[in-house]
Amino acid sequence: MTTVVAAVLLVGCTQTVAGSGVAAPATAPRSTTPSSPAAPTGSSAPRSDLEVDVVDDECLLNASEFGALIGQAVRPPEQGDPEGGTGTTGSSCVANVGDTPLAMINVYRVRSGTAAEYVRAGAGGRDLPETGEAAAVFETEAGPTLQVASDDFLVTILVSGATPTQDGWRTAATAALTRLPE
Numbered sequence: 043m044t045t046v047v048a049a050v051l052l053v054g055c056t057q058t059v060a061g062s063g064v065a066a067p068a069t070a071p072r073s074t075t076p077s078s079p080a081a082p083t084g085s086s087a088p089r090s091d092l093e094v095d096v097v098d099d100e101c102l103l104n105a106s107e108f109g110a111l112i113g114q115a116v117r118p119p120e121q122g123d124p125e126g127g128t129g130t131t132g133s134s135c136v137a138n139v140g141d142t143p144l145a146m147i148n149v150y151r152v153r154s155g156t157a158a159e160y161v162r163a164g165a166g167g168r169d170l171p172e173t174g175e176a177a178a179v180f181e182t183e184a185g186p187t188l189q190v191a192s193d194d195f196l197v198t199i200l201v202s203g204a205t206p207t208q209d210g211w212r213t214a215a216t217a218a219l220t221r222l223p224e
Contacts, residue, residue, distance in 0.1 A: 102218035157191035
């Protein structure tokens with residue numbers, strides 16, 4: 043699964059969508075193949091338990107917030123449907139430095155159980171206390187990935203080429219959670 047995330051991150055976005063955290067129409071999701079989050083090493087949570095593309099706009103952080111997370115200025119993040127190179131597609135919000143994608147956000151619904159249970163089931167993550175319903179940072183092949191749960195959603199934030207601080211992750215998670223649709 044991590045190769046899909048890395049491929050999506052390296053491809054970038056093809057479409058800009060304005061807005062913040064708008065729920066997708068109540069139709070079937072564009073894809074039910076979990077292209078993300080990157081599977082943490084030793085994770086016991088099955089990736090097929092995720093419903094992808096559940097919000098139309100996953101850009102829950104602005105350029106300033108992404109920049110603070112990765113420690114450098116980024117272009118305004120863009121929502122798009124990049125081709126992952128493996129035959130799976132999915133929507134992601136990507137933040138670029140120049141033409142290089144360095145951070146990505148995805149939003150999911152969990153099909154069984156809760157998003158918090160899903161985060162807690164991922165073995166090997168570093169807990170991020172007092173953040174959302176549950177939060178943990180996982181080391182993946184593509185880079186460190188935060189999983190943070192709200193009542194209804196699982197948000198993942200992947201960073202490539204940087205290692206955010208715990209306070210940086212917490213600030214980004216809090217901002218992202220406040221922009222999720224109700």
